Amino acid sequence: MLRDASGNMVLTKGWKIFHIVTAIVLLTAIILLSVFLGLSKSSESAWMEMSENNFESAYYTLSDSLLNIENNLSKLRVTRSDSLSGEMLIEIAMNSQTAEANLAILAYSGYDMSALVKYCNQVGDYSKYLCSKITSGEGLNDEDYDTIGKLYETTYTVSKKLGEVKDSLMAGNKILTGMNELNQYFTDIADGLTDGSIVYPSLIYDGAFSDSLDESQPKALTGEDIDSSGQESRIRKILCDYEVESITYKGEGDNGFATYIYDVTLKDGSTVYLQIAKKGGSIVMWDKEFDSQEPKLTVAEGVELASQYMYKQGYKNMKGVYACVTDSVLYVNMCYVIDDTVIYPDMIKIKVNLDDGKIIGFEGLNYIYNHTERTLDKPQITEGEVRNMDFGGLNIESVRLALIPVEGGKERLTYEVFGRLDEYAYYVYIDAATGNAVKVLQVIDSDEGELLM
Amino acid sequence: MDKKLIAKRSVAALLVLLTVIVGIIAFSTISPAEETAVLKMGSSGSQVRTLQTKLNRWGYDCGTVDGIFGSKTLAAVKQFQKNNGLTVDGIVGAKTAAALGMTLTSGSSSNSSYNSSDVYLLAKCIYAESRGEPYLGQVAVGAVVLNRVKSSSFPNSISGVIYQPYAFTAVIDGQINLEPNETAYSAARDAMNGWDPTNGCLYYYNPATATSSWIWSRTVKLTIGKHRFAV
Numbered sequence: 001m002l003r004d005a006s007g008n009m010v011l012t013k014g015w016k017i018f019h020i021v022t023a024i025v026l027l028t029a030i031i032l033l034s035v036f037l038g039l040s041k042s043s044e045s046a047w048m049e050m051s052e053n054n055f056e057s058a059y060y061t062l063s064d065s066l067l068n069i070e071n072n073l074s075k076l077r078v079t080r081s082d083s084l085s086g087e088m089l090i091e092i093a094m095n096s097q098t099a100e101a102n103l104a105i106l107a108y109s110g111y112d113m114s115a116l117v118k119y120c121n122q123v124g125d126y127s128k129y130l131c132s133k134i135t136s137g138e139g140l141n142d143e144d145y146d147t148i149g150k151l152y153e154t155t156y157t158v159s160k161k162l163g164e165v166k167d168s169l170m171a172g173n174k175i176l177t178g179m180n181e182l183n184q185y186f187t188d189i190a191d192g193l194t195d196g197s198i199v200y201p202s203l204i205y206d207g208a209f210s211d212s213l214d215e216s217q218p219k220a221l222t223g224e225d226i227d228s229s230g231q232e233s234r235i236r237k238i239l240c241d242y243e244v245e246s247i248t249y250k251g252e253g254d255n256g257f258a259t260y261i262y263d264v265t266l267k268d269g270s271t272v273y274l275q276i277a278k279k280g281g282s283i284v285m286w287d288k289e290f291d292s293q294e295p296k297l298t299v300a301e302g303v304e305l306a307s308q309y310m311y312k313q314g315y316k317n318m319k320g321v322y323a324c325v326t327d328s329v330l331y332v333n334m335c336y337v338i339d340d341t342v343i344y345p346d347m348i349k350i351k352v353n354l355d356d357g358k359i360i361g362f363e364g365l366n367y368i369y370n371h372t373e374r375t376l377d378k379p380q381i382t383e384g385e386v387r388n389m390d391f392g393g394l395n396i397e398s399v400r401l402a403l404i405p406v407e408g409g410k411e412r413l414t415y416e417v418f419g420r421l422d423e424y425a426y427y428v429y430i431d432a433a434t435g436n437a438v439k440v441l442q443v444i445d446s447d448e449g450e451l452l453m
Numbered sequence: 454m455d456k457k458l459i460a461k462r463s464v465a466a467l468l469v470l471l472t473v474i475v476g477i478i479a480f481s482t483i484s485p486a487e488e489t490a491v492l493k494m495g496s497s498g499s500q501v502r503t504l505q506t507k508l509n510r511w512g513y514d515c516g517t518v519d520g521i522f523g524s525k526t527l528a529a530v531k532q533f534q535k536n537n538g539l540t541v542d543g544i545v546g547a548k549t550a551a552a553l554g555m556t557l558t559s560g561s562s563s564n565s566s567y568n569s570s571d572v573y574l575l576a577k578c579i580y581a582e583s584r585g586e587p588y589l590g591q592v593a594v595g596a597v598v599l600n601r602v603k604s605s606s607f608p609n610s611i612s613g614v615i616y617q618p619y620a621f622t623a624v625i626d627g628q629i630n631l632e633p634n635e636t637a638y639s640a641a642r643d644a645m646n647g648w649d650p651t652n653g654c655l656y657y658y659n660p661a662t663a664t665s666s667w668i669w670s671r672t673v674k675l676t677i678g679k680h681r682f683a684v
Contacts, residue, residue: 018462021462100608100609104608104613104617107617114606114607115606117605117606117608118605118606121606121609122605125605253652254652255652255653256652259652271587271588271589273587273589273650273677275650285648285649285650287588287589287592287643287648289587289589289636290639292523292524292635292639294516294525295516295517325517325519326519326521326523326638326642327516327523327524327525327635329639329642331642331646349646349647349648351643351646361643361648363646363648365647365649366647
């Protein structure tokens with residue numbers, strides 16, 4: 001920059017050009033920025049609009065599904081044809097699934113939908129249960145029709161209350177921004193379903209979402225209550241693969257029965273979490289932190305180690321029935337076996353580290369709840385008859401007797417048919433008394449384990 | 454005043470402007486990378502089997518060919534990428550796959566990997582919510598997710614429970630997208646295999662960071678590490 005004699009700045013031609021260019025650059029930048037900000041503002045409102053549309057679409061689909069459920073429940077009350085009832089029940093189950101999926105979307109807008117989710121889950125599950133009653137030939141009884149009637153009333157009320165949301169939406173409220181206005185409708189429904197002001201029959205049936213309180217008693221617990229202190233030698237015996245450094249009693253736990261919880265520090269510095277039953281001191285579960293290493297032992301060797309551990313801990317007639325390996329960890333399902341019949345409900349899971357052959361975990365809750373001496377019915381059909389049944393091209397690899405748990409805490413004696421079709425493995429369970437297929441399992445997990453014979 | 458300097462400055466100013474424009478455009482058009490078929494930690498299935506077989510054959514040690522992309526496979530893939538001048542990220546994308554002489558397909562395999570993606574999701578949730586907690590605390594977080602799947606008041610799938618709005622803070626603040634470590638995977642598998650140190654709990658909270666006041670009203674069943682588990 002140049003200065004004249006009095007010290008004032010003189011702009012040369014070049015500097016003028018520079019200033020003009022700078023001014024243009026700045027101006028363009030400002031214009032561009034404001035255009036961009038304006039655009040992002042408008043894209044924000046576009047996003048808002050899109051979200052609102054999604055939420056409203058979810059709301060309307062939910063309303064439609066509930067209306068369909070209501071309608072089918074209503075018709076069911078006056079239908080006594082099995083095939084027609086079955087169709088209606090399937091409609092209800094499908095619509096409750098749609099309703100649940102849309103409730104999940106609506107919940108993203110911030111409303112608490114858990115009471116409605118529970119309602120949809122139960123209605124769908126109960127319908128499936130009724131449907132299976134019909135297909136098994138049992139049919140529906142008066143009690144079922146009574147429940148259907150009450151469920152109709154529930155759905156009618158819920159639908160009607162949900163309809164009030166529509167009125168509010170039509171009045172210009174938005175799901176996304178009108179929470180103050182709309183939340184009341186949803187809260188009303190939730191409150192009504194939980195405080196009993198909306199008729200809502202308690203659903204007790206053989207299904208996953210039944211209201212039946214889990215009244216099952218731990219069948220395998222016997223003996224006197226033990227003290228939480230003085231269990232050192234017992235705990236050392238349970239962790240016989242390790243050198244115990246110290247044992248800390250953490251307090252009582254509740255698994256439907258009382259347990260004592262301990263933290264055990266081992267000499268190698270790692271910690272074991274351990275739970276034993278207050279009554280008799282059975283192992284409930286324990287788990288040890290480990291580093292996954294290169295497996296050095298085979299699955300068969302690992303299963304053998306698990307069997308030895310079970311024997312040492314005083315469990316008799318336990319056999320490895322299924323094994324699955326991830327990295328160096330082998331999970332073995334050990335089941336009680338009588339008369340060559342696998343008793344699946346009496347299951348204990350053992351974790352073996354295939355690196356050093358040590359047991360690193362034990363889970364015995366199923367065994368504690370279910371194990372008891374049973375008298376099994378004699379199968380009415382033979383293994384040969386099962387092998388000759390039509391399994392649609394399944395290449396049967398093995399058939400054995402197995403007692404399996406069925407819905408509602410019951411047990412059933414079946415033939416377990418294991419086979420492959422294409423690349424998939426299947427387990428088909430055939431009722432040993434009637435020859436009906438009870439359950440089909442497909443191994444869809446690629447953590448595919450192997451059945452141990 | 455030399456014109457060169459002015460010209461230089463003008464050019465510099467124009468460059469700044471250009472950068473700003475490009476930046477704005479890039480920023481406003483940023484979009485998530487297109488989903489393509491990749492094999493990475495947690496993947497499983499026949500393609501992983503093929504990958505392991507190939508790597509093993511060429512002297513990279515994947516351990517047993519079990520179809521599961523675990524830590525050993527990861528190490529082998531990284532070694533392969535390093536030796537072949539590829540980006541060492543442990544992810545088998547199109548380039549690594551081509552170098553291995555295999556084609557990756559997507560879509561049809563989604564069904565068969567259903568359960569593995571559940572383990573992956575569960576491990577992600579465990580890692581985001583409870584890394585730094587004792588191992589058992591991590592298994593317990595996994596068990597809480599699975600207990601919710603079983604409960605009628607919650608969605609019926611692992612993804613449904615984890616992505617349920619406002620259920621897990623890690624989903625809200627984006628920590629769910631961190632890659633889980635081996636411990637989180639082990640904890641997830643334990644929980645999937647039935648280990649439940651919580652005795653059926655549906656809730657847990659960290660008293661130091663818990664934000665919902667209602668969670669205090671639940672019966673506390675046990676405390677593992679910093680987390681309290683409630684019915």
